Amino acid sequence: MTGRGGRTFNFIRGGGGDRRNDGSNRNELNFTSNRNRSIRRVPRNFIQHRLDEDVSMDGEQQRHPFNRGRGRGNPLRGSQQRRGFNNRRGRPDSQSQHAFGPGWHRIIITNGSQYDRDFILNTIASLSRTPYQPIAYSVLGPNSVFFVESRPAAEAIAACSTKFSGPDSHPIILRVDSYGAPPTAPMIGPVEDRLKATLTRRYDASGPVLDLSNFPGSPDLVLDFYVPLFRPSVVMKIFTLLSDVLNSLLVLDISNNRLTSLDAFQKLTTLTPNLKALNVGNNKLREIYPLDRIKGLPLVEINLEQNSLCEKFPNRDDYIRTK
Secondary structure (H helix, E strand, O other), rough: EHHHHOOOEEEOOOOOOOOOOOOOOEEEEEEOOOOEEEEEEEEHHHHHHHHHHOOOOOOOOOOHHHHHHOOOOOOOOOHHOOOOOOOOOEEOOOOOOOOOOOOOOEEEEOOHHHHHHHHHHHHHHHHOOOOOOEEEEEEEEEEEEEOOOOOHHHHHHHHHHHHHHHOOOOEEEEEEEEEEEEEOOOOOOHHHHHHHHHHHHHHEOOOEEOOOOOOHHOOOOOOOOOOOOHHHHHHHHHHHHHHOHHHHHHHOOOOOOOOOOOOOHOOOOHHHHOOEEEEEOOOOOOOHHHHHHHHOOOOEEOOOOOHHHHHHHHOOOOHHHHH
């Protein structure tokens, strides 16, 4: 066989353990090059010798550099052990099956479609030590899913996972993992009908006043749909459904909606020409420039309390004069 550098290697194998005429043992492999120089002699019993050497007399396994990180008695690699697999089948243990982050979390109930939604939510609520609001409950194939908005709530739900069982006392498996915000519901069909009913209750014609504060948390919406006002599609649908009353609207409350900008509300300048008071308090506005989107409104009063931008102005009236 021709190897690197043009050398030719000849494999010479003896048989039966007999000896050559020169007295050498034929029960070995010789690696020789065309320069007639022996490179390495490997005894036939080398592998067995190493296997025997791998176990000490007291039965304790010995580790070698090439075997580091995985012994013959451990079928799982180190990375699998770090993920919390506690047996040879790779089944995660009760501590490692959950993953937590700083904000939103998704709760997955295995085979949850077999059970009534109220039973699942009421049972988990009775076991959890931390009150929480389940959001956007839905059935996905055999499983059911809902979301919670904080890590303490997610950890409390995970803590009761080993106690969760069905009406027949059969254990119900749930898993908690960190997630982004829930998907926004499509603004058609049942979602649109539910929006109409919610907006009817939130609109006061005597003002006229429209209260959209904490809109995703509306009791008629929160359990089934996620409709945040920081999503432009939601705001535009609301404007469309209220097109007949926006022209005369005097007061609008969009506080407590986690708004980081007012881009979705830019059309207020043309849709609400008579708007006098706007409440944008308790949102996440950090700078003054988002207010440029509503600069054309004939406002007499605006509330920006509990937004980070207020910390940049020692006097409450300063940010009003800025705009």
